[in-house]
Amino acid sequence: MSTETLHRPSSTPETTRPRRTLWIAAAMAAFVGAFFLLREHWGHVAGYWPYLLLLACPLMHLFHGHGHHAGRGADKNRSPAGEE
Numbered sequence: 001m002s003t004e005t006l007h008r009p010s011s012t013p014e015t016t017r018p019r020r021t022l023w024i025a026a027a028m029a030a031f032v033g034a035f036f037l038l039r040e041h042w043g044h045v046a047g048y049w050p051y052l053l054l055l056a057c058p059l060m061h062l063f064h065g066h067g068h069h070a071g072r073g074a075d076k077n078r079s080p081a082g083e084e
Contacts, residue, residue: 038045
C-alpha cells in the first residue's frame with residue numbers, strides 16, 4: 001500500500017464552510033425580517049393568536065410521536081416483572 005491512498009482526505013472542510021455560512025446568514029436575515037414584519041403588523045397578527053393556538057392542537061396530534069412505536073413489539077416475548 002502506498003501512503004497516498006491512506007492519507008487522502010475524503011472531503012475538505014473548506015467546501016462545507018461557505019455553504020453553512022450562507023445558511024446561517026439567510027436564517028439571520030429571515031429572523032430580522034420576521035421581527036420587523038411582526039413589529040409593523042402586530043395589531044393584525046394579535047387577533048389571530050387564539051385561532052392559531054386551536055389550529056396547533058390537531059397539527060401536533062397529526063405530526064407528533066409517529067416514530068416511537070418500534071419498541072413496543074420487542075417486549076412481547078418477555079415475562080412480566082417478578083415471574084422469571
